Amino acid sequence: MLRTEQLCKRLDSFCLREISLEVAQGDYYVLLGRSGAGKTQLLEVICGLTPPDKGRVFLDGEDITRKKVQDRGIGLVFQDLALFPHYSVKDNIMYPLKLMKLPLRERVSRVQRAAEEMNITDLLLRKPANLSGGEKQRVALARTLVTEPKILLLDEPMASVDASLKDSIRRMLRRLNRNGQTIVHVTHDFGEAVSLASRVGVMHNGSIIQEGTPAEVFNHPANRFVARYAGFKNFFRVTFVKSYNSWSCVTDNRTKFRLAKGEYPSSGLLIIAAGEVLVSRQGAAGVQINNIHGVIDDVVPSPTGYEITVSAGDIFYADITHRGMEEQKFVIGEQVIVSFRPESLRLVGNGEDKKEY
Amino acid sequence: MKGHSLFNWIFAILASLVLLFIIAPLAGMFLDSSMGEIRNTAADPVVRRSVWYTLAIAFTATILFAVGAVPLAWIMARRKFPLKNVVQGIIDLPVVLPHTAAGIALLGFLSRDGLLGGAAQKAGVLLVNNGAGIAMAMAFVSLPFLINAARDGFAAVPERTEKAALMLGASPSRIFFTISLPQAWRSVVSGFIMMFARGMSEFGAVVIIAYHPMIAPVLIYDRFNTYGLSAARPASIIFILVALVFFVLFRVLATERRQIFRREDDATD
Numbered sequence: 001m002l003r004t005e006q007l008c009k010r011l012d013s014f015c016l017r018e019i020s021l022e023v024a025q026g027d028y029y030v031l032l033g034r035s036g037a038g039k040t041q042l043l044e045v046i047c048g049l050t051p052p053d054k055g056r057v058f059l060d061g062e063d064i065t066r067k068k069v070q071d072r073g074i075g076l077v078f079q080d081l082a083l084f085p086h087y088s089v090k091d092n093i094m095y096p097l098k099l100m101k102l103p104l105r106e107r108v109s110r111v112q113r114a115a116e117e118m119n120i121t122d123l124l125l126r127k128p129a130n131l132s133g134g135e136k137q138r139v140a141l142a143r144t145l146v147t148e149p150k151i152l153l154l155d156e157p158m159a160s161v162d163a164s165l166k167d168s169i170r171r172m173l174r175r176l177n178r179n180g181q182t183i184v185h186v187t188h189d190f191g192e193a194v195s196l197a198s199r200v201g202v203m204h205n206g207s208i209i210q211e212g213t214p215a216e217v218f219n220h221p222a223n224r225f226v227a228r229y230a231g232f233k234n235f236f237r238v239t240f241v242k243s244y245n246s247w248s249c250v251t252d253n254r255t256k257f258r259l260a261k262g263e264y265p266s267s268g269l270l271i272i273a274a275g276e277v278l279v280s281r282q283g284a285a286g287v288q289i290n291n292i293h294g295v296i297d298d299v300v301p302s303p304t305g306y307e308i309t310v311s312a313g314d315i316f317y318a319d320i321t322h323r324g325m326e327e328q329k330f331v332i333g334e335q336v337i338v339s340f341r342p343e344s345l346r347l348v349g350n351g352e353d354k355k356e357y
Numbered sequence: 358m359k360g361h362s363l364f365n366w367i368f369a370i371l372a373s374l375v376l377l378f379i380i381a382p383l384a385g386m387f388l389d390s391s392m393g394e395i396r397n398t399a400a401d402p403v404v405r406r407s408v409w410y411t412l413a414i415a416f417t418a419t420i421l422f423a424v425g426a427v428p429l430a431w432i433m434a435r436r437k438f439p440l441k442n443v444v445q446g447i448i449d450l451p452v453v454l455p456h457t458a459a460g461i462a463l464l465g466f467l468s469r470d471g472l473l474g475g476a477a478q479k480a481g482v483l484l485v486n487n488g489a490g491i492a493m494a495m496a497f498v499s500l501p502f503l504i505n506a507a508r509d510g511f512a513a514v515p516e517r518t519e520k521a522a523l524m525l526g527a528s529p530s531r532i533f534f535t536i537s538l539p540q541a542w543r544s545v546v547s548g549f550i551m552m553f554a555r556g557m558s559e560f561g562a563v564v565i566i567a568y569h570p571m572i573a574p575v576l577i578y579d580r581f582n583t584y585g586l587s588a589a590r591p592a593s594i595i596f597i598l599v600a601l602v603f604f605v606l607f608r609v610l611a612t613e614r615r616q617i618f619r620r621e622d623d624a625t626d
Contacts, residue, residue, distance in 0.1 A: 049520055070526045082521035086539045095535075096525035147525060 001025040001182055002046070002151050007055035009045050016041055017207045019055070023151070023184055023199070028177045030193040031186045032229065033203030039186040040079070042203070043153045046184070047074045059150060075149030079156040081140040083128035089115075089139050090124040096147045114142040118172070134165035138172070145176075152176070154185045158192060170195055190229055194218065202226050222349045224269060232271040233317040240264040255313040257290050260342040269348040276344040277318035279308050279330065284339035292316070296334045299325075310338050383597070390590050398591035404576065408599050410488075411572040415557035418492035419503070419549055426500055426552075427545060430507035431537065435516075448505070451498050456561025463494055464565055490566040495556035502551035510544020511537060550607040557600060 002023040009016040016038050023029045031039045044050040046057055048069040056065045064072050084092050093114055097107040115121045118138040128136060137157060144152065157173070158166050173196060177183050187193060193200050194214050201211045202225070210222040221227035224235060238249035238257070247259040249270065257270070278284055283291040294312025301307075305321040308330060316338045320328070330336065398404050433445065451459060467474040467484040474484045484490045514537050522532045538545070560574035568575060573596040581589035 047524060049523070069523050070528070074524075076521075076524045078517050078521060080515070080517055082515065082517035084518055084522070084536060095522070095527075099526040099531070143525065 001027070001060060002184070003058040004046065005056045005058070007042070007045055007052045007057065009041060009050060009052050011041060014038065014041070015206050016045065016052075017205075019206075019208060021201055021208060021211065023182060025182055026177070026180055027182055028173075028196055028198045029182075029184045030197035030200050031184065031203055031208075032188070032190065032193045032200055033186075034188055037203040038206040039203050040155050041206075043076060043155055043184070043186055047076045047153055048072055049076075073150040074153060075144035075147055075151070076153040077137075077140045077144050077155065077157060079159050081136050081160065083136055083140055083143070085128050087127075088124065089120065089126050089128065089131070092128065092139060093124075093143045093146055096143065100147075110146050114146045117145070118142040132165075133160040133162060134169065137161055137169060141172075141176075145181075151182045151184065154183060156187055157185065158187070158189065190218075190231065202229060220346070221271070224348060227271050227348055231273070233274055234272045234277065234315075236270045236272075236314055237267070238270050239267045251314050253313045255292060257345060258288055258342045259345060264347065270345045271348055272340055272344050272346065274307065274317040274319045276340055277316055278339045279310060279318045279320060279336050280328070280339065281334075281336060283337035286341075288342055289339055290342065291337050291339050293335070293337055296330055296332050296336055299330060299332060310336060312338060386590055386594060390594055394587075394591045395594055399595050403571075404573075404592055404595060407571050407573050407576040408596055410570060411557050411574070411596070412599070412603065414488050414492050414572065415495055415553050417488075418496040418556055419499075419553045421492070422496040422500055422552075423503060423545075423549060426503045427507050427538075430504045430545075430548075431511045431533065433504070433508045434511035434514075449501050452501050454498075456498055456559065457565060459497055460494060460562035460565030463490075463497055463562060467493060467566065486567045486569060488570065491563050491570075491572060494562040494566045495559050496552075498559050498562050499552040499555035502555050503545075503548035506548025506551060507541065507545045510541030510548075513544070514540040546607075546610070550604065553607070554600070554604050 002021075004019055004021050007016055007019040014036070019042055021029075031042065033039050041050065045052050048057075048064070048067065052065065056063055058064065059072065059074070084095065087095065090111060093111045094107055097110055102110070111124070112121070115124055118141055120135065120138050120142060123131060123135055123139065128139065131139065137160065141157075154173075158169060161169055170192070173183065173185070177196075177198075185192070185196060197214050199212065200214050200217045201208045202217060203209070204225055210217050210226050217226060218230040221230055221232070227235070236249075236251045236255070236257075238251050240247060240249045240259070242264075247262065247264055248256060249259055249264070250256050279296075283289075292312045294310040294316065296308055297311045297315070298309040299306050300309070302319065305319060305323075306325050308318045308320055310316045310318065318338060320330075429448075433441070433448070438444075454462075464485065465471050467477075467490055469475055469478045469483075469485075477484050477489075482489065484493065518536050518540065519532050522536045523529075527535065557572075558574060560578065563572055564575050564578070568579075571579060573592070577589050577592050577596065580592050
């Protein structure tokens with residue numbers, strides 16, 4: 001459906017580098033990256049607001065790289081929504097329909113349909129200045145959707161929405177996608193990507209550094225940057241050692257881990273989720289379990305309980321529930337043992353790439 | 358707190374002195390003229406004709422030159438191009454020129470030996486000593502007020518709304534008339550008022566282009582030269598009052614519009 005071929009664009013102090021991506025009909029593609037990664041610039045190049053220096057954009061097999069913005073059949077909802085402040089909600093939604101020179105009856109019916117779909121029928125006579133962030137978001141979506149775009153581009157659609165309203169916007173976007181609307185959604189929020197995407201592309205410094213389904217990307221991050229985005233905090237650069245058909249590794253700080261069966265390169269970066277690290281006073285039982293002695297450095301409240309930082313040569317982060325904390329009553333400076341299963345350790349990328357993001 | 362109070366007093370006194378400097382001569386002029394003199398002057402057909410003539414020409418000049426000035430303001434706000442600073446300097450030039458020098462420059466351009474004047478004469482139109490010349494003199498010195506105000510207005514329009522309109526299928530001209538201009542309207546109107554006000558009060562450039570037909574500032578000067586201060590004063594008062602009425606009227610219209618916008622902004626907050 002949408003395909004870009006090696007798109008390059010140099011802007012003042014930033015450039016998009018050889019961006020090639022494919023979005024299939026009905027996909028919900030989320031472009032994830034920090035601010036300044038080039039996500040918005042990429043959207044503007046795709047929809048034609050900014051011409052690329054190099055590369056091509058195809059929509060339904062047609063090369064639209066040089067096509068006029070108005071004729072591409074792409075809808076874009078800007079981060080700041082860009083509602084027309086001097087028009088009512090109804091006139092905002094009507095604006096593109098007037099340009100399409102549709103008969104009045106058809107225009108009115110389309111506005112009504114879009115308003116009902118977005119649940120804004122009671123707002124039609126209001127001016128944008130009198131709307132909340134969530135209402136504005138729905139009006140901006142309605143205004144774009146009445147044009148029946150082949151593909152809908154959303155630039156940080158949750159940015160101006162209160163946390164309490166984000167769920168309803170998410171539900172609405174999922175419904176749109178289920179009804180067949182292909183969506184490319186730009187965000188910096190990992191949670192948004194996980195909850196909405198059928199495919200994810202992670203952008204960094206003007207390049208897409210990893211792409212795939214959310215499970216592929218977040219369970220098997222290709223590099224430290226993506227792993228951090230996926231919420232990993234425990235990183236260990238290690239050298240792998242094989243002896244008598246079993247694998248182990250030694251971190252740069254000389255901590256030794258047992259590893260699960262498999263094949264490993266000579267060195268690489270290992271990660272482990274904080275939820276898979278257990279902190280206790282007596283250690284965990286089991287032949288293969290890694291038990292490492294250390295001292296609690298810090299205990300910080302987290303949304304689900306507490307995050308404990310343990311210094312054991314390397315630094316380990318472990319999550320513990322409120323209940324677990326009430327039972328164990330860990331304190332800073334206490335001697336503890338961090339335990340984790342070898343299977344919980346994951347190799348980042350192919351292990352050989354030492355490029356840091 | 359005491360220091361703060363002293364600061365307020367000093368500033369209040371300094372501000373009052375400046376306001377007094379503006380008000381005192383005008384008040385003196387009103388106090389030194391009797392109602393009878395003012396009434397007689399107001400009934401004088403020459404004075405009446407002159408005042409209406411001044412307003413009509415200033416208004417016409419503002420409207421006509423706005424046709425080009427508003428697009429120029431939009432270009433200055435939205436486009437990047439080489440020597441943009443030089444163009445901005447050219448726009449501001451009439452503000453810093455002595456107005457009589459502006460009049461001399463215009464005379465060379467509009468007289469029958471000049472570039473535009475010569476071409477106009479071939480078409481049977483004279484640009485000196487008539488309304489067309491006066492309008493051009495007024496516009497020459499007052500255009501920067503409209504262009505700069507409108508430019509600031511267009512610059513304040515969120516570019517994203519223009520891009521959104523483009524994404525929704527609008528042509529550039531449609532975007533200008535339906536998105537950019539309506540949002541910049543209050544600045545354009547404000548510039549319009551300033552250009553109109555500045556144009557109708559112009560003397561230096563106009564008197565060199567056309568002593569006759571007499572616009573109000575030239576008439577006041579003529580009365581002063583011919584009959585002295587006491588004859589010029591009532592004519593001045595009449596013109597000031599009429600100009601004030603128009604100025605305040607336009608300002609009120611613009612302010613009401615601004616307050617509507619502000620109410621909408623407040624509602625968002």
